[in-house]
Structure formats: structure tokens, C-alpha cells
Amino acid sequence: MHASKYHINTLKEAPAEAEVKSHQLMTRAGMIRKAAGGIYTYMPLGLKVIRKIEGIVREEMNRAGAIELLMPVVQPAELWVESGRWEQYGAELMRIKDRHQRDFVLQPTSEEVITDIARNEIHSWRQLPLNFYHIQTKFRDERRPRFGLMRGREFTMKDAYSFDRDEASAQASYDAMFEAYMRIFTRLGLEFRAVAADTGSIGGTRSHEFQVVADTGEDLIVYNPNSQYAANIELAVAPCLLAQRGPATETLSKTATPDAPKCEIVAQQLGKPLTDTVKSIVLATETDGKPAQTRIWLLLLRGDHDLNEIKTGKLAGFENGYRFATEDEILDTFGCVPGYLGPIKPLKPVTVIADPTVANMSDFICGANDEGFHYTGVNWGRDLPEPQVADLRNVVAGDPDPQGGQLAIQRGIEVGHVFFLGDKYSKAMGATFLENDGKPAMLQMGCYGIGISRIAAAAIEQNHDDRGIVWPRAIAPFEVVICPMGLHKSETVRNAAETLYQELCAQGVDVILDDRDIRPGIMFADWELVGVPVRVTIGDRGLKENLIEIQTRRQETAAKIPVTEALAHTL
Numbered sequence: 001m002h003a004s005k006y007h008i009n010t011l012k013e014a015p016a017e018a019e020v021k022s023h024q025l026m027t028r029a030g031m032i033r034k035a036a037g038g039i040y041t042y043m044p045l046g047l048k049v050i051r052k053i054e055g056i057v058r059e060e061m062n063r064a065g066a067i068e069l070l071m072p073v074v075q076p077a078e079l080w081v082e083s084g085r086w087e088q089y090g091a092e093l094m095r096i097k098d099r100h101q102r103d104f105v106l107q108p109t110s111e112e113v114i115t116d117i118a119r120n121e122i123h124s125w126r127q128l129p130l131n132f133y134h135i136q137t138k139f140r141d142e143r144r145p146r147f148g149l150m151r152g153r154e155f156t157m158k159d160a161y162s163f164d165r166d167e168a169s170a171q172a173s174y175d176a177m178f179e180a181y182m183r184i185f186t187r188l189g190l191e192f193r194a195v196a197a198d199t200g201s202i203g204g205t206r207s208h209e210f211q212v213v214a215d216t217g218e219d220l221i222v223y224n225p226n227s228q229y230a231a232n233i234e235l236a237v238a239p240c241l242l243a244q245r246g247p248a249t250e251t252l253s254k255t256a257t258p259d260a261p262k263c264e265i266v267a268q269q270l271g272k273p274l275t276d277t278v279k280s281i282v283l284a285t286e287t288d289g290k291p292a293q294t295r296i297w298l299l300l301l302r303g304d305h306d307l308n309e310i311k312t313g314k315l316a317g318f319e320n321g322y323r324f325a326t327e328d329e330i331l332d333t334f335g336c337v338p339g340y341l342g343p344i345k346p347l348k349p350v351t352v353i354a355d356p357t358v359a360n361m362s363d364f365i366c367g368a369n370d371e372g373f374h375y376t377g378v379n380w381g382r383d384l385p386e387p388q389v390a391d392l393r394n395v396v397a398g399d400p401d402p403q404g405g406q407l408a409i410q411r412g413i414e415v416g417h418v419f420f421l422g423d424k425y426s427k428a429m430g431a432t433f434l435e436n437d438g439k440p441a442m443l444q445m446g447c448y449g450i451g452i453s454r455i456a457a458a459a460i461e462q463n464h465d466d467r468g469i470v471w472p473r474a475i476a477p478f479e480v481v482i483c484p485m486g487l488h489k490s491e492t493v494r495n496a497a498e499t500l501y502q503e504l505c506a507q508g509v510d511v512i513l514d515d516r517d518i519r520p521g522i523m524f525a526d527w528e529l530v531g532v533p534v535r536v537t538i539g540d541r542g543l544k545e546n547l548i549e550i551q552t553r554r555q556e557t558a559a560k561i562p563v564t565e566a567l568a569h570t571l
């Protein structure tokens, strides 16, 4: 590629709305352009990054035995009615009508369509196991699209769906995907962590998230530096809450939890000084009767009140005693939305009220109720029969003893998610196959997502400096840029640059030769902003001594290299 024939349009300023580095830098580098809130054009340089990420993901999915197909973005509502998600999904699901007033959705994910495919295509145990995947545009009408590609409304996801005869075989499929994900994120050149996770709206019983470690991440990861234990915050906190289940009492009481270390860490992280108006924190978990569906939300109470006032519902503006904080309030206070997983439904909550005046969250005052917020006292987890609590503990405990040492907490960006679904969708949609005894059986499913476009943003959050992006080489828009000094005046420079360019192309290196007639300072600044990992500078002065200059993006100064060694140094 020659820069004069390509499209490069860098900007000095980022748009005012761009809050995070990846959004600022991708816009300034000309990689994305906004069409509407959360909807972007991938410009040529940005698309190159996306395609490279897709390439690695595709290679590893194929290597793991998954088979590529392509499902539609626009999907008929009937399938979503069948699965129950037409009702359940809420406002994030973009619903549209065609000219005949028939309902459709823009797919946020594709369990329904793939289960429909499976029930029609898979007849016999002999066809199993199968794993289908696609890399396709998703649409989620996110409540607060922000941060550029990090949380778009339209975005690119790889989603895979495995089908197995039984749970043991489904577990093997899950493990194969887990391993593929480990390889993918390693190859992408990112620092990441796999953490045990809850299963959100998808349901099921086993799940891991892959989190790119970055201070700007929206998620919190709790891990034990001395063991394998790592979980997202929702899951890490859940057992603290469940541990407090006890006989119903009439009074709210302070209870030290057996899982106190976990709680303390949460408090340290979240327990920033509260503002004047925000006086209390409430952690709530919606159980849906299923521990795997447990979600935790952070709630803030505004106003100068005491717990008694909340309890008795005396506070003006607090429905039934209290209300959920708006996302903005949470953001104002904590700079993030910890554990925010979806639309807040103030139904069937199990509630823990932490008094903010105590630094230690193990000093929980806990209470719960059955029917919303008629608040009668402690009634822990009436919805949760004992065995389910045990199940949840198993899910949490990748390492059975997370309480052991001091836990650490860090921020992450969720770039991948694997779920074991069991027969959730196959049952709802009647996806069966014939077992070898001739009897029909339910397909056991798993689903596996990777946020392709989010990875581009996450890589930048993790790798940037004052001058711009520092791409891991595997996903850089170009691996090498050749910057000839005075190419339009010097034939020697032009020839040397072209020769190296051809050699690199022949070696399969993704190289761009900057033949634009611009000042060196501007040229360098452009490529530092764009984040190309290796820059080769060729000028008359150096060539006289048979030298060129090579500088990697992280280095402060260039190294002089004999022309004959240029190729070896850039590979």
C-alpha cells in the first residue's frame, strides 16, 4: 500500500463526547466515524484492524473444530416468541416491523435462529457434536451507548453455538471453546484474565468471561493472586449475600459474614467517599429463583435519611422506601457502573443494605422481601432452596476456597463470554435428535461470544501513550510503515524505499509506504497516532553511509541499521 493512494485523515482533536482513550484515538486516527449514537462506520484503517481480529478468531475457531455459517441480522419475531425472549429481553432488543406489520428483531445474539437450524438439520446422534459459528453484525439498543466501539449499539460479534448428545460431551465442547479463547486472546497480544461469571439473561449454569485488563474497564474482577480463583464482581459478591441467609427475624441486624474478605475488598473498591447527597449504598440481587441468574446491582439512596426512614417508606420520592439510583448517579459517584447487567426490575429482590459509614462491608445490615418493597425484615432468600445455593457455590468456586487469602480486584473489559446452556433453548424450541436407542433426546447447547469490535477498543485502552495508539503487531492496521525523507526530490531515497517495500511485501509483511508529500514531523505524528508498530525512516544522509533508521512504536529513539539488514529487522 502506498499512502498517497490510501485514505488517511487524522484529526488534532477528539470529539468532546469521547470520554475514553480508545474512542478519542480511534476517531483522531481516522479509524471510525460516527453515524449516530453507538453506530459507526469502520473507516479503512479501522476495518483493517477488525479484519485482523476476525482472522485470528476465525483461524482458532476452525482449529477447534467449529464450522462457519452466516445467520441473518434481521430475524423473525416468532422464533423469539418461542424461546420466550421476545417477552424477556426488554428494551435492548431492537424490534422492527415490515410493510405487512410483521414483527422482526435485529439480532443481539443468535440462539433462536441457530436452534431453529439445529432442530431442522440434526436428526441423529451420529451428527453430533457440532459447533456452528458466525461473525456478524449485532444490534443492541444499549441504554447508554458510549465509549465508541467499546459499547456500541451496532457492533461485530463472533458467536458460536455447540450441540451435543449429553452433558459430558457438552462440557468437552465448552472446554474446547475455553481453550480456543485462551489461544485467541494470547495471539491478539492482550493481557487478559478468564473469570467465572454469572449467566445474565442467557441462563444456564456454567459461564466464564474473558476480560482484558484495563483501568478504564467497566467491569470489576475479583481474583486471588495466590490461587486460580477469579470471578467477576457479580459472582464474587453473590456468595457473600447468600451466606447471610438465615432464619427470618423481625429486626434488621448487623451480621458479619463468613465471606468477609470478599466483602471488604468490594468495599475498598466501591467505597469511595460518598457525596453529600448520596448517603447509602444498597446491593440488590435478583434471583429469578435461580442462583445462576443472580445479578447484583448497586443502588444509591439520595437524601439525608436514616435506615429507619427507608424501611418505613417515609422518604419522599422513594417508592416503597427506596429507589434504584439512576445510572448517572452511579457514574457520578463511582465513575463506572459496577455490576450493571441490564434493565433494573425492582421485583423479588434480596437486598443487602450497607451502611456507608462503616468502611467494612462485612458489617452488612441485611434484609429482603418477597413482593417488591414491603419491607418487613430479614427474610433471606426464600426463593432459593438450599441445593441451589450449593450449586452457585460450585460455579463460583473455580478454586473451592476463595476466602483463603486476600483477594485482589482489578478493572476489566469483557471481550469474550462462554456459556453452558444445557437444554434451555432446545427445550423451549423442541430441538431434539434420535439417540442410538432410537429415542428422542434434547440437544445440549453452549454459546460462545467474542466482541470483535470491542477488542479493537480494548486493545487501545491497554496499549496507548501520549502520542497515540500502540497496537499489538498481530492486529495493527499495518505492521510496518516506511517513511522516506524527501522521496519527491531524491531518486536514491525513492528507490531504496520502493526496494524495501517490495521485499517486505514479498515476505507477506503488511507494509505501507508513505509517499505523501508532507513534512516529516507530520508524517511521524500520523503514524504514531495510528500506532503502527515498526517505522523505517530512509533519507539521503543515512543512505550515504548505507544506513536506515528503525524505530518500534514503544521506543523513544531510532536505531541505525545497515540497509542490508533492514528486512531482517522489520520482520
Ligand code: ATP
Residues within 6 Å of the ligand: 109, 140, 142, 149, 150, 151, 152, 153, 155, 156, 157, 200, 414, 415, 416, 417, 449, 450, 451, 452, 453, 454
Ligand atoms: P456487557 O456486559 O459489556 O454489556 P454482555 O455481557 O451483554 O456485555 P454478551 O451477551 O456476553 O455481552 O456478548 C458477547 C460479547 O459481545 C461480550 O463479551 C462483548 O465482548 C461483546 N459485546 C456485548 N455488548 C457489546 C456492545 N454493546 N458493544 C460492543 N461489544 C459488545
Ligand code: MG
Residues within 6 Å of the ligand: 414
Ligand atoms: Mg457482561
Ligand code: MG
Residues within 6 Å of the ligand: 341
Ligand atoms: Mg450487555
Ligand code: MG
Residues within 6 Å of the ligand: 200, 209, 414, 416, 417
Ligand atoms: Mg457477557
